[in-house]
Amino acid sequence: MLTLPAPAKLNLMLHIIGRRDDGYHLLQTQFQFLDFCDQLTFSPGDKSSSDPVIVLTPEIPGVANEDNLIVKAGLRLISYCREKGNTTPLNDVTIELDKKIPMGGGLGGGSSDASTALIGLNHLWQLGCSIDELAEIGLALGADVPVFVRGFAAWAEGVGEKLSPIEPKELCYVVICPDCHISTQEIFCHPELTRDTEIMTITRALDQGGHNDCEPIAKAAYKEVAEALDWLSQHGKSQMTGTGACVFAGFNDKETADAVLAALPEHWQGFVAWGKNRSPLHSTLAI
Incomplete structure (x- = not known):
């Protein structure tokens, strides 16, 4: 049995600098991990004569087991290794998810869970895949997955896949989770979304900070986000992470x-967590 964390992340800034012909947005963003985590526990079963069965428990309401990124990550890992000629029988595995990171909050919970599944199953099955290989597999699951796989606070460009290590200050964050679920697609498809923010260098961004181009759209569409930002701004510089809804x-x-x-306020949910430039997952496995 193996229990591993899947940390949340913050986007300390999120600038949209353009859009590709295929519709994907070109970004500049700073990722930093939090020591606020989901937990995945891997329990191996019998060796399978064919491809192993991956069972996720408990199922997330509204998400079919086969559509969950954790299961998808495991299946892609198996497929990748089979294509590389690894025919070793692998154990069936049950993955128990202790879900703490709110869904649809911009904290990267789904991508982080997928990353922990890739790293955990690679370790459990002794497949020997490198971090580069796991990041490549993860990119097909979502643009944010490679940053969790690589495990360092990062400056990201492209669609989020071009990563450079950074060392932002590790602050203690208050994170508020408004009672709404924001679709990433909804924000990125919005006609009023800013898509031409000035390109910045890493040094300038670290020195001067930045903003979140998705924040005005989310504030206008979701009063819960606007109210949380306004309240938190009384205590410090408040901003939204990712495409929302969480603010920090x-x-x-x-x-x-x-x-x-x-x-x-009593009707709101939130938590306190430290920013971490090294992923708690990598610290746990000493990667």
Whole structure:
């Protein structure tokens, strides 16, 4: 049995600088991990004479087992290794998901779960795939998966797949989770989304910070996001992560962050977590 974390992430900025002919948006963003994590527990079963069966428990309401990114990650890993000529019988596996990261919040929970599945199953089955190989497999599952696979805070460009290591300050964050689920597709398809933000260098972005081009669209469409941003801005610089809905502000110490969280209106949900430039998953496995 193997239990591994799947950390949340923040986009410390998210600039949209263009759009490709295939509709994908060109981004510049800073990723940083949080020590707020889902947990995946891998329990091996018998060796399978064919391809192993992957069972996910409990199923996520509204998401068929075969459509879950965790199962998809495992199946793609098997397919990749079979194509490389690895015919070794592999154990069936049950993966128990302890879900803490809210869905549709811009915290990357699904992508992180997929990454932990790839790394965990590669370890459990002793497949010997490199981080580069796992990142390549992960990219087909989502643009955010490679950053979780590689495990370092990153400056990302392209559609999010071109990664450079960065070392932003590790602040203590208050994260508020508005009671709404925002579709990434809805935000990126919005006709009023800014798609021509000025291109920045990594050094300038780290020195001056940035903004989130998706935030005005989410605020206009979801009053819950606007209200959370307005409330949190009374305590620090507030902004939205990813395409929403979660919003955050960073503080230098946990005592201040805890005090802000304690003042949160009763009908809102939130948490305090430290930013981490090395993924808790990689720290756990000492990758």
